[in-house]
Amino acid sequence: MAAASARPSNAVARRRHPPIPSPRSRPSERSPVITEWHYEPPGTTLGALQRGLGRGLAAARREQATDLVLICLRRDHRWYWLIDQRALYLARLVRGLKIPTAALLDILHNPGETGDNAVDNVTEVLITLARGGRKSAIKGLRRYVETGPEWVDVLEQVAADLPRSTWHDLLPIVRARLASDPPEPADPGDPEPWLKRRPPLWGASPWVDWAAADESIAARVAEFPRLPGPGRPLRDVPTADLLAMVTGGEQQADALRELNRRGPHPELLAVADHLNRRELAGPVADAFEHLGAAAVPVARSWATPLRTSPAHAAGEQPACSPSAGSPPAGSASASSASPGSPPASSPPVYSPLVWTAWRVLAEHGDETDLPALQAAWDWLDLRRDDLCGYQDLAAGVARIGGPAAMAMLPRIRRAWFSPHSYERVAYLRAVFALAPETAGNLLREGLFDAEPRVREFAAAHVPLDDRSRSILAWLQNDRLEPSEVRAAAAARLQDP
Structure with missing residues (x-):
């Protein structure tokens, strides 16, 4: 009954995103012009990439569609920025198509004026590439902290998701930036805070790590308001x-x-x-x-x-x-x-x-x-x-099952193409529960999906043949994959 909990990276979980972005940029001081865009049909390569579908990754590699991948880096097409996942999906495309780090850094430094989350989007991809060993990604992120306008966001994401050794020595640079360009306090009345530069989250990394070495940062950390626990005004009432x-x-x-x-x-x-x-x-x-x-x-x-x-x-x-x-x-x-x-x-x-x-x-x-x-x-x-x-309804229909539930199967299958990819695993589970004999293609596609829970379920249930075994071995050995996906792939490979 409780809302499903998301598992975004620590950095993503702390950033102040809008509740739900929509396929249109809103006007603001930073983006005075509304820029219309739309999701292309899921049968097209761009439409599949926008949705994080496995078919999009396969098609982009086959077509060498570097231009389309760059479109998806420059504009965040996730329907819900906070929980829909794209970082590993796009990083794999960057790696597979040999897109140079310089192209991503150009987007980071020149995101345009659309207000479509380009900085956060490309930062997540660069961090993923850095975790995979691309040294130029680490260097580029460190350089942005030194010179970039949204350096606080980038720094906090780097500190949350990369080893301490990659950012701890940036303290002198950060100290100078804080002195030359002090952050303004947040405006609680701002209706679109995600489109403005924001002050640091002093209660998080790297600030708490640097507090012992910097008195000014220590004072900010000490003053940072902690969220109060839930009040219980009727605790003593029978x-x-x-x-x-x-x-x-x-x-x-x-x-x-x-x-x-x-x-x-x-x-x-x-x-x-x-x-x-x-x-x-x-x-x-x-x-x-x-x-x-x-x-x-x-x-x-x-x-x-x-x-x-x-x-x-x-x-x-x-x-x-x-x-x-x-x-x-x-x-x-x-x-x-x-x-x-x-x-x-x-x-x-x-x-x-x-x-x-x-x-x-x-x-x-x-x-x-x-x-x-x-x-x-x-x-x-x-x-x-x-x-x-829709995920709650699909799960309920699959749980009840039976001939009457099968009437909902076409609608559940259409939901697979929703750009709100976080819910996609529920549709895959429902199709597999209601008609497992028809789920093979979705399971094969799911091995390349943007959502880790889709990849995990697909890895656990995909029909085995030489092709799927090869992909499972790749997932098992990819150190960028979450441990759950790697474990599911390893377990499936043990099946005869």
Whole structure:
């Protein structure tokens, strides 16, 4: 029930990205002109590269498509910059096509004015190449820290992902940069902080490592605000009183959060009508996670349409969507990237917490709930520029299985081409669970996918032949691969 946790690099996890980038640059002081772009069809080499598909890597190598790879380095085509992965995928293309480090450094120093995350994108690739032993990548990154405008971001990524020996001696250079160009404090009212230079994250590397050697840095580290732990204003309130408080009042959410800390409470099901409010989405989802299958009857009730309307009703957001308001503006072509097919023009209106209900049914429902999961897929398709949540539905359909679930297989297969690549592993698992005899091509392609979890699953289940064994041996021996992928490849090679 909880949102799937991402496994980006430490540096990526700490950077201040926008919630969801869309296929259009936004205007700002740094980028006064909106630059339109779109995802090319996934059957084209560029479209496959934009999505991080295995077929894109294979086609680019076959076609020697250096120009297309450079396009994907200069603009970050990930749908969700924070968790979608591209660094190793692009680094392999750079390495395979013998693209010189100088070409990447040119992008790093001259990213253009599109505001499309080019610096972070190419920095991640350079760091990956550096981890693979390309010394010119390390030298280029160190030089950028000395002269580049976004040197703080680059330095913190280098310190997070490369050995201490590659950056520790940069302290004198950094000390001089801090003195000559002191960082400005962050503006909490800035609606687009990701498009501005930001101050250092003093509580992270390399600053905490340098604090012992530099009094000024030590003072900044000491002053850096630590995130407070979650408050518990109702810690001492008896459970019986909390159950009474969740039916309404100003502390309804606090009461529900405190109850969640104390384990499952079946009594909440009797007051479910009082909880069906969008502002309670988070704590209600946690409560239903604790309750498990016991929450299915309430979930079925909430998943029943209230009425039909020509306009899409506002509801709670899927896990990785913006926390409030409408999805971010983007070009019309972003909507065409949706994993599903267009639903009917007069969609039903649901209860405020219908997404929580559908996730309960996906995890605990049975074959009678498949129509509800199909309706949930339709609902997601209506959310312009929002590609989150399909993974939960695909996993639920695959878990339930059976002939009725097979009707959803074409939609799950189409979701494979979503540019939100983090969810792709769920679609591969679902296809393999529902129709393993048809999953061979996706498994073979998945060995080259941008997402490590896709490569791991593909390595564990790909049909064995001379070609796949050769690729598995390559994955097993590539030191840039995560340990999980290498282990899956090694284990699969032991099969007869």
